[in-house]
Amino acid sequence: MEKFLKISAVNFKYNLLPHLTVSLILCLAAPLFIGTKNLDAYQVAKVMEGYVALIGIVLLIPVFIPDMNKDIRDLTASKQTPMFFLHVIRILWALLFLLILGGLFLFVLKRENCVFDFGEMFYTVMANALFLGGMGMFVFALFDQAVFAYMIPLVYYVINFGGRKQLGNFYLFSMQAGHFSEKHYLFFGGLVFMAGAVFIRKIATSLSFSLCYHKGGSHK
Amino acid sequence: MLISLIKKECSMWMKSIIFYAYVIILVVFYVSQMESGMLISRPEPGAADYGYTYSDDERIIMDSTLKDLVIDFVSERPFATYPVGFYKEITLSEEERDEVAACIERLCKMSREEWEKAVDEYEEGYSVEYDDFGRQTVEEKIPWPVVTDPEITYGEFEEIMEEVAGIIGRGSDYGKERLKGHAEVKMTYEQALSEYEDVLYKDKVSGAYARIFCDYIGIILGLLPVFFGTARVLKDKRSRVKEVVYAKRAGSATVVCSRYLAIVIMILLPVLPLSLLPLSKAVYVARAAGVGVDYLAFLKYAIGWLLPTVLFVTAFSYAVTELTEGFLAVLVGAAVWFAAIFLTPFGLKHAGWNLIPRFNSLGEYGLFSDILDQLIINRILYTVFALLLLGITLMIYELKRKGVLKNGKVSENLGS
Incomplete structure (x- = not known):
């Protein structure tokens, strides 16, 4: 437990805080750009699917950013605590804040006289955020390129404005047409992306560590 | 020195996955948006539809605006506003709807019950049909019934519409300066x-094909260069060669400008060959019409x-990443792009002050x-902004090289 708290505190201070700040600004600035009063369910879907879900990209992709520095990566890989454990802790914190921000945003919309099903809309925003963020994490793990990891989910998001035909069940804005079933695909797709990303990182870390070890590489 | 550094930078980009992803996205976007149809042909006399234009006739402006207002009102869809220059939907409360209804009563000199009933009757006899090409045929059994009272002058009309705009919110689509946009008439x-x-x-x-090409490709070019600028700065940080580069003989201006120009070249490099596809269409149309074509x-x-x-x-993206050494430029760049495309108050055939000017029309x-004068001013303005940002980047780079700035922060050793 002590280790968990220590890792969490370091992650919060050096990794999560700036991204959490950006997400918070994104949510607080929303009323400047989009209507948040007296909305019906379709209009709420537009706000949540098209705007609030973007915090998934902001919060989830940075999970691997601390490992970009090879020194830090080698150092953490040499520690007794496995990298896998660090990644899971970082993901859990990102998910927790995603849940809090998404929930709070919906709570404010309810207070502003908007009419919608809270549970359904909460699942909607989480599914979209997990899918976009998970996609970025997966690309990050696969190519070890942070900029590319932001590029792909953002381009995917843009493609969705072109229509739903080619994207099928992975269309992001289905709730704006009243279709909920796609959200299950996005939700589980997001989970698969995240699990795949952590798995790739685990393999890559153990491969790189064992290569270094056999070459006589030093691990401070 | 500058030229050889630009060459080195370009060859580095040729090995980058970001560059190839950009080329694929560009081509796919072009094919999905522009490759179908799009041939200009001579209009035939007696056709049902020649497209639309905007009228300057005050009576048409008044009646069209009132019609749009009534339709927005009865359909209970949100009203469009542009409070800080960006699109925002506003849904009115019941009290606010009553106030708007009162303004409509004053414009058409009919009670709310009368005009609502008249609209219901109109809608009963109204139908729209679409043919295989997506063209619509509208059938109206009775003409649109809610028109401005003939005694209302244009000045009075503007005053009442300002009241409506005040109820809906700042930057309403029914504000004085936007009224003409409602007066769309058939050509x-x-x-x-x-x-x-x-x-x-x-x-x-x-020229017509080049405009619509720029309209579509501009959408992509408003976003993707962000990733290049950010990736280039972070590459140095990641491969820990910053100090090595700082110690080189090349001046800061040479290093920064060579990297910047290389990105610009690599971004434009696939755009020009891609433009040969719409150019070939233009040549085909020009030959069929027996006229010359401007190849340049x-x-x-x-x-x-x-x-x-x-x-x-x-x-x-270069300036923000050089300053912060993080991914902030990607997030802010994406937000700017989103605002320029989806929240613009300027519409699809307007330059305004938008970063991504639109002219979504073949011809016209x-x-x-x-809008050409406005477009030229707009483009000069963004070029000047770009040069200013490049100057700022240069300053940041120079300060880092001297050790005043370190990792995006003022060095702790500054005072020593």
Whole structure:
């Protein structure tokens, strides 16, 4: 437990805080750009699917950013605590804040006289955020390129404005047409992306560590 | 030195996955948006539809605006506003709806019950049918019933509409300066023929195709250079060669400008060959009509229209990443792009102050001539902004090189 708290505190201070700040600004600035009063369910879907879900990209992709520095990566890989454990802790914190921000945003919309099903809309925003963020994490793990990891989910998001035909069940804005079933695909797709990303990182870390070890590489 | 560094940078990009992803996205986007149809043909007399234009007739402006207001009101859809220059939907409360209804009563001199009933009757006899090409045929059994009272002057109308705009919110679509945008009227055969001849003789055909090409490609070029600028700065940080580069003989201006220019070159490199596809269409149309074609039109439009967008977005991402050494430029760049595309108050055929000017039309030379001055000012402005940002980047780089700035923060050793 002590280790968990220590890792969490370091992650919060050096990794999560700036991204959490950006997400918070994104949510607080929303009323400047989009209507948040007296909305019906379709209009709420537009706000949540098209705007609030973007915090998934902001919060989830940075999970691997601390490992970009090879020194830090080698150092953490040499520690007794496995990298896998660090990644899971970082993901859990990102998910927790995603849940809090998404929930709070919906709570404010309810207070502003908007009419919608809270549970359904909460699942909607989480599914979209997990899918976009998970996609970025997966690309990050696969190519070890942070900029590319932001590029792909953002381009995917843009493609969705072109229509739903080619994207099928992975269309992001289905709730704006009243279709909920796609959200299950996005939700589980997001989970698969995240699990795949952590798995790739685990393999890559153990491969790189064992290569270094056999070459006589030093691990401070 | 500068040229050889640019060459080195370009060859580095040729090995980058970001560059190849950009090329694929660009081609896929072009094919999905532009490759179907899009041929300009001579209008035939007696056709049902020649497209639309905007009227200057005050009575038409008044009646069209009132019609749009009533339709927005009865359909209970949100009203469009642009409070800080960006699109925002506003849904009114019941009290606010009553106030808008009272304004409509004053404009048409009918009670709310009367005009609501009249609209219901109109809607019963109204139908729209679409043919295989997506063209719509509207059938109205009775003409639109809610029109402005003949005794209302244009000045009075503007005052009442300002009240409506005040109820809806700042930057309403019914504000004084936006009223003409409601007066869309059908074009006549003569107007359509004149527009076609403008495309043939003033645009030399390729100009019309180059405009719509720039309109679509500008959407992509407003976003993707952000990733190049950010990736380039972070590459140095990641491979820990910053100090090595700082110690080299090349001046800061040479290093920064070579990297910046290389990105701009690599961004434009696939755009020019891609423009050969719409150019071939323009050549086909021009030959069929027996007129000459301007082969350099795409190059001129790409330099005048697309280059300032690329210069600005690249300079912005470069400056922000050089300062913060993080991914903030990607997030802010994406937000700027989102605002420029989806929240613009300028519409799809307007330059305004938008980073990504739009002209989503094949032809309409007259309308383009009207906005050309604004477009030129817009493009010059973004080029100047880009140069300013490049100057700022240079300053940041120089300060880092001298050790005043370190990792995006003022060095702790500054005072020692």
